[in-house]
Amino acid sequence: MATKIGIRQLVEFVLRSGDLNETKNSQNTALNGARIHRRLQKKRSQDPDYQSEVYLKTEVTMNDNEYLISGRADGLKITDKSILIEEIKTSDQSFEELSDNTLELYWGQVKVYGYLLLKDHLEFDHVTLRLTYFQVSTEKITTDEQVYNRDDLDRFFKNLIDEYEYWLVLRANLRKTRNTSIKELQFPFPQFRTGQHELAAAVYKTVLYETRLFVEAPTGTGKTISTLFPAIKAMGEEKIQRLFYLTAKQSTRRVAEEAIDLMASKGLKLKSITLTAKDKIRFPEQDVPPEKDPYMIGYYDRLKPALSDLLTNENSISREVIEKYAKKHQVDPFEFSLDASLFCDVIICDYNYLFDPLVYLQRFFIEKDTDNFFLIDEAHNLVSRSRSMYSAQISDQKIAGLLKAAKKINTQPSADFQKQLKKVRRVFSQMKKVLKEDDLTEKITSEVPDKLLNTLSKFNDFMTDWMADQQPSDFLDSAKDYFFDSLTFVKIGALYDDTYKTRIMLEDKNLLVKQLCLDPSHFLDKSLDLGLGAVLFSATLSPMDYYQSVLGGKENSFAYQLPSPFPAQNQAIMVTNYIQTTYRQRPFSQDDIVESLHTLISGKTGNYLCFFPSYGYLKQIAILFEEKYPEISTVTQTNSMDNIARDEFLNKFQDNPQQTLLGFCVLGGIFSEGIDLRGNRLIGVAVVSVGLPGLSAENNLIRDYYDQENGRGFEYAYQMPGMNNVLQAAGRLIRSSHDKGIILLLDQRFASYRYTQLFPNHWYNRQKLKSLGQLQRAVDKFWKGVSDED
Numbered sequence: 001m002a003t004k005i006g007i008r009q010l011v012e013f014v015l016r017s018g019d020l021n022e023t024k025n026s027q028n029t030a031l032n033g034a035r036i037h038r039r040l041q042k043k044r045s046q047d048p049d050y051q052s053e054v055y056l057k058t059e060v061t062m063n064d065n066e067y068l069i070s071g072r073a074d075g076l077k078i079t080d081k082s083i084l085i086e087e088i089k090t091s092d093q094s095f096e097e098l099s100d101n102t103l104e105l106y107w108g109q110v111k112v113y114g115y116l117l118l119k120d121h122l123e124f125d126h127v128t129l130r131l132t133y134f135q136v137s138t139e140k141i142t143t144d145e146q147v148y149n150r151d152d153l154d155r156f157f158k159n160l161i162d163e164y165e166y167w168l169v170l171r172a173n174l175r176k177t178r179n180t181s182i183k184e185l186q187f188p189f190p191q192f193r194t195g196q197h198e199l200a201a202a203v204y205k206t207v208l209y210e211t212r213l214f215v216e217a218p219t220g221t222g223k224t225i226s227t228l229f230p231a232i233k234a235m236g237e238e239k240i241q242r243l244f245y246l247t248a249k250q251s252t253r254r255v256a257e258e259a260i261d262l263m264a265s266k267g268l269k270l271k272s273i274t275l276t277a278k279d280k281i282r283f284p285e286q287d288v289p290p291e292k293d294p295y296m297i298g299y300y301d302r303l304k305p306a307l308s309d310l311l312t313n314e315n316s317i318s319r320e321v322i323e324k325y326a327k328k329h330q331v332d333p334f335e336f337s338l339d340a341s342l343f344c345d346v347i348i349c350d351y352n353y354l355f356d357p358l359v360y361l362q363r364f365f366i367e368k369d370t371d372n373f374f375l376i377d378e379a380h381n382l383v384s385r386s387r388s389m390y391s392a393q394i395s396d397q398k399i400a401g402l403l404k405a406a407k408k409i410n411t412q413p414s415a416d417f418q419k420q421l422k423k424v425r426r427v428f429s430q431m432k433k434v435l436k437e438d439d440l441t442e443k444i445t446s447e448v449p450d451k452l453l454n455t456l457s458k459f460n461d462f463m464t465d466w467m468a469d470q471q472p473s474d475f476l477d478s479a480k481d482y483f484f485d486s487l488t489f490v491k492i493g494a495l496y497d498d499t500y501k502t503r504i505m506l507e508d509k510n511l512l513v514k515q516l517c518l519d520p521s522h523f524l525d526k527s528l529d530l531g532l533g534a535v536l537f538s539a540t541l542s543p544m545d546y547y548q549s550v551l552g553g554k555e556n557s558f559a560y561q562l563p564s565p566f567p568a569q570n571q572a573i574m575v576t577n578y579i580q581t582t583y584r585q586r587p588f589s590q591d592d593i594v595e596s597l598h599t600l601i602s603g604k605t606g607n608y609l610c611f612f613p614s615y616g617y618l619k620q621i622a623i624l625f626e627e628k629y630p631e632i633s634t635v636t637q638t639n640s641m642d643n644i645a646r647d648e649f650l651n652k653f654q655d656n657p658q659q660t661l662l663g664f665c666v667l668g669g670i671f672s673e674g675i676d677l678r679g680n681r682l683i684g685v686a687v688v689s690v691g692l693p694g695l696s697a698e699n700n701l702i703r704d705y706y707d708q709e710n711g712r713g714f715e716y717a718y719q720m721p722g723m724n725n726v727l728q729a730a731g732r733l734i735r736s737s738h739d740k741g742i743i744l745l746l747d748q749r750f751a752s753y754r755y756t757q758l759f760p761n762h763w764y765n766r767q768k769l770k771s772l773g774q775l776q777r778a779v780d781k782f783w784k785g786v787s788d789e790d
Contacts, residue, residue, distance in 0.1 A: 002059055003171070003241065004371055007071030009342070009363065011108040014163045018101050020299035020332055021290050036090045036134050040141075044075055044086070051076045056116040062165055065172040072367075073113045075130075083121060085113045086130040092464040095133045095142040101300075106131055107146070112160070115153040125150045137461035170311065171343060174271060175241070178345055181269040182236025187229060188266045194565035196226045202560050203535050204230035207239050207373060212534045212557035214379070214548055216541035218564040218760060219731050223537050224252075224259045227375050228346075231535075232263070232270070234373075235345060240532055241371035242364075245348045248381035251674045256348045256377070261316055272346035273317040275353060278334045281319060283327070289472050295332040303339060306331050311343055338363065351382060355527045356389045358491055365530050372531035378673075379536035380724050383550050386524055390517035392492035394456070396428035397510040398482050405475050413466065417479065420462045424486075427455045428511050431504060441506045444701065449502050449513055453493040456486045489515070495523070501701050516698060518705040525552030540727040542758055546720050549710075564762035570740045571733065572782040573759075573766035575750045576775060581689040586617070593746055594625045595772055597686055600744050601632065601660050603779035606683035607653045609663045611672060611729040613689045613722075615639055621688065622664045636664045637671060646670055653681045667691045667725040671732075678735045685733045686744040690755060691722035723758050740786050742779065 041052040057070035075086030087110040091098075107129070114127045126149040133142040148156075161168075192200070199217055203226070206213040217223045231243050245256045253274055260272045283295065290296050306329035314321050317340060326333035341347050342363065353361045354374065364372065376382065403421060406414045431452070435443060463483045470476045492515050499519040505512045517523075528534045541547050544559040576596055579589050601608050612618035615638075622636050635652050638645070649671070652661060657680070665671040667687070693699055699717045707713030726745075733741045749755055751768045759766065769775045 002066035002068040003175075004068045004070060004369065005168075007056075007069060007112045008109055010069060010160065010164060011112060012105055013167070013342075014160055015104055015108045016101065016300045018099065018298065018300055019291075020296040020335055036088070036136070040088055040132065040134065041075060047077065049077050049079055051078075056113055056120075058116050058119060060161060060168075062161075062168040063172045065168075065175075067168060069112075069116075071109070071113065073110075073117075074132075076117070078121070082128060083117055083124050084128040084130060085110055085117060086132055087113070088132045088134065090134045090136055092135070092137050092461065094135055094138075094140070098133075106133075108156075108160075111148065111153060111156050114148055115157040118150050118153060127153070137465060166308075167343075170308075174311070174343070175345075178270040179236045179238065181267055182232055185229075185233070185236070185263060185266060185268050188225065188262045193220070193222055195221045195562035196565075199223070199226040199560070199562060200230040202558075203227050204234055206533055206535055206558070207231060207234040210370070210533050212528060212536065212553050214541060214544055214551075214553055214557055214559045215535060215537040216544065216561045216760075217537055217539060218562065218566075218762060219539045219735060220565045220737070221539075221562055223539070224255050224377070225262070227377075227535055227537060228256065228259050229263070231373060231375060232268070232346070235270075240373040241345070243346045243373050243375065244354065244364075244531070245346060245375045245377065246351050246354055247348070247377045248351055248385060249378070249674050252377050253348050257316065257318060260346060264315060269315060270345040271311065271315055271317065271343060272348065273322075273337065273341050273344040274319060275337055275341065275347065275349040276319045276322070276334070277350070281323065281333045281337070283323075283333065286332070293332070295326065295330055299331055299335065302329050302331050303336070305329060306336060307340060307343070310340055317344065351376075351385055352389065354530070355382070355386055355524060357495060357523070358389075358488060360527070365527070368530050370532040374528060374531050374534035376534060376536040378538050379547065379551060380538045380540055380728075382524070382536075383547075383721070386520040386551075387517055390492065390495060390520045390523055391515060392489045393512060393514040394452075394485050394489040395507075395510055395512040396425060397512075398478070398485075399425045399428070402475075402478060402482060405478065409475065413470065416462075417466060420459050420466075424455055424459050427452050431513070432506065432511050435504065435506055435511075442697070443504045444697070445502050445504070446498070446500070447502060448493065448496045448500075449504075449515070452513060453490055457490050459483075460487050460490055489513075492517075499705070501705075503697065503701075516701060518702050519550070519709070521550055521552045521554070523552075525556075528552055539731055540724055540760075542727075542760065543720075546716065550716070561761070564734075564760070566734055566737050566739070566762075568762055568765055569785070570737075571762075572742045572778070573745070573763045574742060574775065574778055575745045575748075575766055575768050577748045577751045577768050577770050578772070579746050579748060581747045586620075590621060590624055592772070593621055593688060594628060596744065596746055596775060597621075597625060597662065598629055598632075599772060599775050599779060600684055600686055600742060601662055603742070604683060604783045605657065605660050607657055607661045607663070607677070607681055608684040608686065609665055609671065609682060609729075609732060610686040610688065611665050611667045611691075611726075613667050613691050614694070615666055617688070618664050618666060625662070633659060633661045634664065635661065637666055637669060641670065650675060650677070653677050656680050665729075667722075667729055672725060673728040673731070675732060676735055677732060679739060682733060682739075683741040684744065685730055685741070686746060687726050687729055688746045690719075690747050690749050691725040691729075692718045693721055719754075720758075723755065727760065742782060744775075 044050045045052060052075055054073045054076040056073055057068055060067045060069055073085050074088040077084040087106065089106055110129045110131060114129050118124060118127055126147055128145055128147050130143060130145045195217065199215060199221060202213060234240055235243060247253050257274060286293050286295055306325055310325045322333050322337045326336045352359050354365060399421060403418055406418045467480060496515060499517060501516045501518060503514040503516055536551060548554050548557055548559060579592050581589060597610055626634055635649055703713035703717035706716040730743045733743055767778055769778060
């Protein structure tokens with residue numbers, strides 16, 4: 001299988017030089033650029049000889065390896081007498097402001113197309129190359145043409161490949177070493193746990209069948225190694241060339257790094273990299289404008305030596321490794337990590353690098369590439385994350401302050417800024433007027449907020465040029481913040497379809513406008529389709545048909561559910577059928593909850609966690625419990641805990657404690673998933689209520705949308721998200737084959753079929769308890785049985 005190299009990637013890597021200057025970067029979106037391309041191509045297509053999006057390719061042999069150089073020319077016109085190739089570029093800058101290197105890159109790309117075309121058409125000895133530049137802010141079109149003969153383009157392409165040869169040979173040697181090590185690699189543990197071998201086989205088959213797999217693998221299965229190992233084995237057979245391990249949390253990224261390091265200790269040799277968010281990997285001295293940033297000035301002139309040094313000496317490329325080499329070669333660490341990722345076999349990163357329409361990795365995901373395969377960890381998190389990615393909001397709250405600050409600056413640029421921002425304010429005022437005339441404080445509609453989007457789009461065009469000419473200041477920072485809000489809103493507006501609603505709200509004197517994506521499944525489907533296939537996995541992915549539906553796998557995926565690898569008798573599931581926690585019943589059940597918690601923790605000295613659906617409910621029960629049982633040590637989660645406070649909370653849960661500790665936490669919070677209190681650090685988990693999200697206008701919109709789609713609105717908007725939080729919280733308890741403990745579900749709804757059908761298969765031994773007395777006996781019996789076994 002020939003290794004693919006995109007023409008744009010090839011040209012940019014070889015020919016790019018000079019600074020990495022963010023102020024010159026276009027704010028034009030790929031979506032908008034594609035729209036402009038189609039518009040110009042449609043106009044050109046009136047000529048019957050004109051073809052759009054023409055795929056061109058050639059194979060190059062280097063170091064006994066085949067490389068496929070390929071790309072799509074925007075336009076092609078062939079007649080009996082001539083050939084013309086057109087490359088269309090869009091940006092916010094005027095053509096005259098483009099740097100020499102930018103033009104060199106543009107022409108370099110179209111010259112490669114010219115070379116490939118003459119290679120296929122020997123009857124011609126020259127070709128006309130046309131560069132068409134569309135300035136988005138003014139819609140001005142600039143066209144330039146150059147004629148090249150076959151010898152010129154042959155020489156250009158040869159020089160390009162000769163320059164790239166070092167990197168081709170480097171990559172080929174890296175992959176040869178990689179594949180050899182993978183063929184010899186054995187599973188890095190003496191034996192497979194229960195379910196691990198089956199999961200690994202299912203992942204391997206998913207690669208072979210080029211499809212998608214949804215997997216529920218309970219805690220303890222070893223999901224990370226069981227997905228990475230078979231995918232890497234398939235890589236060694238060149239079924240894929242690049243693996244993306246996508247996660248929602250930093251902690252799961254570390255688990256993936258540890259799994260790769262473990263395989264490396266067993267002989268695996270491949271390049272892996274962990275991508276860190278831009279705002280977390282900047283050096284202190286970079287707190288200056290880009291044109292003064294020493295790591296951006298001359299970045300591309302130092303990039304290749306830095307890459308060569310890194311790739312020659314490192315295999316596991318963590319944040320610390322990136323920072324080390326970025327310092328050494330004085331290159332921006334974030335951009336350096338992205339450039340290094342092009343040479344890596346495994347890329348560990350956040351969901352947004354694939355799915356987010358604003359920040360996805362364009363160098364990998366402009367078009368489908370079957371060399372790529374995706375592993376999506378903790379996939380249940382992607383439901384809410386993706387809704388956020390495809391939604392946006394903007395308010396007029398900041399406008400008055402910006403205008404007031406600008407008025408104090410007596411310059412023409414300030415006057416121009418005020419003029420443009422007042423146009424935005426005027427649209428907000430008109431929208432407020434409509435609401436007030438209808439005597440409304442809120443309006444929900446399926447209509448695109450076109451007038452606001454059009455005005456903001458023009459404001460964005462103005463700001464792109466305006467910001468480039470301003471000196472750094474607090475005012476400029478504030479103006480940029482609003483510009484980015486506006487830019488995000490407009491970009492999301494371009495995606496608006498029948499899965500969206502617009503919510504317009506008056507809050508005090510301010511107007512807030514939200515574009516809400518209720519069902520992002522088709523966007524996720526398109527993103528997943530950019531690779532050969534994908535495995536989406538989690539400890540909690542029930543009911544499977546729900547997750548396949550909301551995560552874009554309804555029509556084209558397989559599902560697989562594994563049993564728990566741990567003995568069922570190590571965990572008791574107790575449902576209190578005598579407690580009601582619906583909102584109206586809460587005042588009448590709080591004493592029963594307090595007594596039930598005390599009964600749970602009285603069974604054995606140890607550490608316990610109790611989860612609640614809200615901070616308010618948590619505080620209410622915690623106060624009552626502490627008043628009645630002051631001798632019991634407690635610790636309470638508070639809102640907005642930082643990492644230090646989080647660690648202090650967890651450090652209280654020591655192994656083999658001499659006195660009982662009860663922690664009060666919130667469902668869906670930082671302690672309900674991603675923490676690992678093994679052994680005797682945790683012996684009981686209680687969950688109060690079925691965890692339904694709070695009633696809200698936006699959740700109701702999701703409910704109404706799915707009622708129309710499949711008649712399951714309440715389940716999709718409330719029940720499934722709530723139950724997932726419950727299962728995640730319960731999953732904190734049994735983390736290894738030696739752990740033992742009780743899960744106490746404090747709500748009679750848990751005993752109904754509506755909820756028991758959502759329980760994991762390994763909860764088959766649940767007990768329904770009708771009184772505190774039954775709970776007391778069940779707790780005592782469990783600990784006595786466990787003690788007898790020991």
